[in-house]
Amino acid sequence: MRSLTLEGASFWYPATESPALREVSLEVAQGEVVALVGALGAGASTLLLVAADLAPRVTGGRLTGSVARRDRSGIVLPTPWTQASGMAFTVWDEVAFGPANLGWPTHEIARQVDRALEQLELVPLASRDPATLSGGELQRVIIASILAMDPGLVLFDEPAAELDAEAARALWRLIRLQAKEGKAVLLATSALDALPDVADRVVWLEDGAVRAVGTPELLADVAACDAGLGTSVASVWRASGLPGPYPLTVAHALRRWR
Amino acid sequence: MTGGRLHPFTLLAIAGALPALAWILPAPRGGAATAAVLTAAPFWLFLLLLHDVPTTIAIGLRITTMVASFVWLVAALQPARLVEAMVAAGWSASVAYLLAATLSAVPVLKARARRIVDAQRCRGLSPRGGIAARLRALRALALPLVLSALHEVDERALALETRGLVPGIRRTPLAPPPDPAVEQAARWALLLACLFALFRRFL
Amino acid sequence: MIPHPPLRLDGVSFAYGTVPALAGLSFSIAPGERAALLGRNGAGKSTVVRLVAGLERPDDGTVWVGDWDTRECAAERLARRVGSVFQHADQQLFASTVREDVRFGPRALGVGEEEVKRRTDDALDDLGLTPHAAHHPYDLPPALRKLAALAGALALEPALLVLDEPTIGLDRALCARVSSALLERSAAGVALLVITHDLTFAAETLQRGLVLDRGSLACDEPLGGLLGDATRLEPLGLVPPGVAALSAALDLPGRPVRAADVARELARVARGRPAP
Numbered sequence: 001m002r003s004l005t006l007e008g009a010s011f012w013y014p015a016t017e018s019p020a021l022r023e024v025s026l027e028v029a030q031g032e033v034v035a036l037v038g039a040l041g042a043g044a045s046t047l048l049l050v051a052a053d054l055a056p057r058v059t060g061g062r063l064t065g066s067v068a069r070r071d072r073s074g075i076v077l078p079t080p081w082t083q084a085s086g087m088a089f090t091v092w093d094e095v096a097f098g099p100a101n102l103g104w105p106t107h108e109i110a111r112q113v114d115r116a117l118e119q120l121e122l123v124p125l126a127s128r129d130p131a132t133l134s135g136g137e138l139q140r141v142i143i144a145s146i147l148a149m150d151p152g153l154v155l156f157d158e159p160a161a162e163l164d165a166e167a168a169r170a171l172w173r174l175i176r177l178q179a180k181e182g183k184a185v186l187l188a189t190s191a192l193d194a195l196p197d198v199a200d201r202v203v204w205l206e207d208g209a210v211r212a213v214g215t216p217e218l219l220a221d222v223a224a225c226d227a228g229l230g231t232s233v234a235s236v237w238r239a240s241g242l243p244g245p246y247p248l249t250v251a252h253a254l255r256r257w258r
Numbered sequence: 259m260t261g262g263r264l265h266p267f268t269l270l271a272i273a274g275a276l277p278a279l280a281w282i283l284p285a286p287r288g289g290a291a292t293a294a295v296l297t298a299a300p301f302w303l304f305l306l307l308l309h310d311v312p313t314t315i316a317i318g319l320r321i322t323t324m325v326a327s328f329v330w331l332v333a334a335l336q337p338a339r340l341v342e343a344m345v346a347a348g349w350s351a352s353v354a355y356l357l358a359a360t361l362s363a364v365p366v367l368k369a370r371a372r373r374i375v376d377a378q379r380c381r382g383l384s385p386r387g388g389i390a391a392r393l394r395a396l397r398a399l400a401l402p403l404v405l406s407a408l409h410e411v412d413e414r415a416l417a418l419e420t421r422g423l424v425p426g427i428r429r430t431p432l433a434p435p436p437d438p439a440v441e442q443a444a445r446w447a448l449l450l451a452c453l454f455a456l457f458r459r460f461l
Numbered sequence: 462m463i464p465h466p467p468l469r470l471d472g473v474s475f476a477y478g479t480v481p482a483l484a485g486l487s488f489s490i491a492p493g494e495r496a497a498l499l500g501r502n503g504a505g506k507s508t509v510v511r512l513v514a515g516l517e518r519p520d521d522g523t524v525w526v527g528d529w530d531t532r533e534c535a536a537e538r539l540a541r542r543v544g545s546v547f548q549h550a551d552q553q554l555f556a557s558t559v560r561e562d563v564r565f566g567p568r569a570l571g572v573g574e575e576e577v578k579r580r581t582d583d584a585l586d587d588l589g590l591t592p593h594a595a596h597h598p599y600d601l602p603p604a605l606r607k608l609a610a611l612a613g614a615l616a617l618e619p620a621l622l623v624l625d626e627p628t629i630g631l632d633r634a635l636c637a638r639v640s641s642a643l644l645e646r647s648a649a650g651v652a653l654l655v656i657t658h659d660l661t662f663a664a665e666t667l668q669r670g671l672v673l674d675r676g677s678l679a680c681d682e683p684l685g686g687l688l689g690d691a692t693r694l695e696p697l698g699l700v701p702p703g704v705a706a707l708s709a710a711l712d713l714p715g716r717p718v719r720a721a722d723v724a725r726e727l728a729r730v731a732r733g734r735p736a737p
Contacts, residue, residue, distance in 0.1 A: 232703025382569030
């Protein structure tokens with residue numbers, strides 16, 4: 001079942017000549033993780049804002065083409081500290097902020113908040129003041145806050161940027177879990193090495209348009225490596241001059257080597 | 259009136275110099291009591307120059323009470339609790355947040371100013387020193403503070419949308435501050451006291 | 462050991478109020494040395510940066526920048542020897558053009574106008590910012606603002622550069638620019654201390670790994686040996702970067718960790734030629 005469908009979507013930010021998105025067509029199904037990759041400025045963040053119904057509604061600008069959404073969406077921005085409410089005494093209250101705004105009954109709010117705190121391993125921090133958290137801790141709190149609103153379509157913009165290795169690994173596991181629970185996940189990330197284990201499909205954006213779509217194997221293509229979008233293993237294999245196809249991960253490389 | 263014998267220009271000079279000094283001079287050291295006395299002294303001194311002693315005390319106490327109550331309000335009122343109370347009373351969430359955001363703007367700006375000053379110090383800009391240095395430091399702080407604050411307002415508006423602030427939905431109060439009957443009665447009593455005082459004053 | 466290295470921490474302890482951050486930390490960095498400060502979030506890395514920049518004073522022990530004790534120096538004076546760039550530096554630019562902002566540091570140092578111009582131009586050039594020099598900082602995307610903040614520190618031409626997560630938000634092309642600018646400075650004798658959780662960047666650019674764990678130094682050794690060793694990194698909350706993991710898995714001779722070296726060894730081994 002498709003959660004999000006874009007057909008020929010083009011978007012211009014206010015007072016800009018050139019479009020940030022050009023004729024993008026994309027589908028994300030429930031239970032699927034789709035990753036957006038591309039250079040900075042390629043349009044991934046804009047695409048997520050359009051999917052979240054924030055562009056053009058809140059950002060202004062012009063959208064052509066069609067966008068169809070089946071579920072409520074939740075988005076984690078690349079600057080999570082801006083998403084903090086600024087008026088919660090504790091992490092628990094901060095995570096409850098979203099569900100409370102949706103007008104849910106208190107027992108439902110408590111259920112969703114407790115679940116989100118557990119999923120993000122935030123239970124030890126539940127009574128801390130959000131203003132005292134580190135960047136990585138706050139990013140996890142914001143992710144918990146968005147998940148607590150139980151969106152059907154979850155959008156992430158560089159969610160691992162501030163996280164250390166352990167927290168990042170936990171995040172990728174969590175994202176797979178969201179998909180397993182039936183949510184549709186669309187994620188923009190530059191952590192290419194993680195994608196073979198996280199993403200079902202990869203969409204390569206270039207200058208606002210879709211350049212290629214495929215499984216994570218896409219990240220071992222010659223074109224991707226040359227554009228700086230190959231996994232580390234594939235890129236170094238290409239640089240060594242060895243013949244393709246290039247291995248995607250260390251495990252693939254080991255199999256080839258033997 | 260004591261002050262009436264001084265030259266008008268002298269009066270202007272004193273009136274201009276005092277605020278300037280109050281702004282420029284560093285905060286007095288030596289604990290809260292010293293600071294309170296030193297800061298309040300000019301106010302009472304002025305009143306004494308203008309009026310006789312009983313009138314000075316009367317006017318001084320009135321003005322002090324008015325100012326003190328606002329200072330106390332800003333210090334004691336927590337934005338989060340105000341939001342909860344307003345929402346529990348039926349106000350819309352957006353109005354409540356607007357009010358709360360205004361109140362909490364100061365600590366956020368202070369924290370941001372702190373970070374900016376730190377970064378500037380690490381490039382050699384000293385916030386201390388002579389008048390010229392301090393003015394330069396103030397100007398160097400003002401621009402990034404205002405710009406990044408404005409930039410963030412834009413981002414915050416977008417970001418708060420992501421947290422479910424949709425018009426038309428009644429927000430669930432999470433922990434509305436308890437409103438014991440005693441406090442409610444006290445509020446009515448205060449209102450009645452004001453009306454009664456008004457009544458007595460003009461009749 | 463030289464008498465006054467660009468940076469030396471001597472038994473440094475620090476707590477934020479009652480929350481301990483660093484305990485008995487000691488290490489020193491030589492001129493031209495490139496050290497990575499690694500560890501989990503919350504291990505105390507950013508605290509080290511604040512202490513070195515002079516924004517905080519250690520509770521115990523001493524932070525020496527050259528022969529200056531940071532307790533005796535204001536941060537603005539330490540700027541003569543240390544260029545620091547903090548996280549979210551893109552929010553701290555304050556002039557009306559990028560060039561004005563970068564110029565600020567050398568001007569505050571009081572060097573002559575000619576020298577200010579040279580240092581500014583070099584810093585902008587090293588990071589490829591010259592085409593954007595006349596733009597307003599807030600008109601640039603956040604990634605370029607980050608580079609502008611770094612240029613501001615480079616323009617100070619200090620003996621020591623301390624950077625807190627300089628590559629978050631940068632794509633591979635911009636990371637490469639930062640990498641080559643830092644390598645160039647290091648070759649000229651500047652000491653580097655870089656906090657990063659981007660171990661790929663660390664492998665390419667830095668030599669020595671200082672790993673913090675709960676406020677103390679768990680590990681101080683060359684990155685070459687450390688980065689490929691998952692069993693050592695795991696308990697410290699770190700994961701070998703892709704290229705180093707490949708090198709270890711294939712047991713390449715010398716276990717190189719830099720992409721170019723791994724590519725070379727791969728080719729060599731694949732063609733059956735013995736490694737030198």
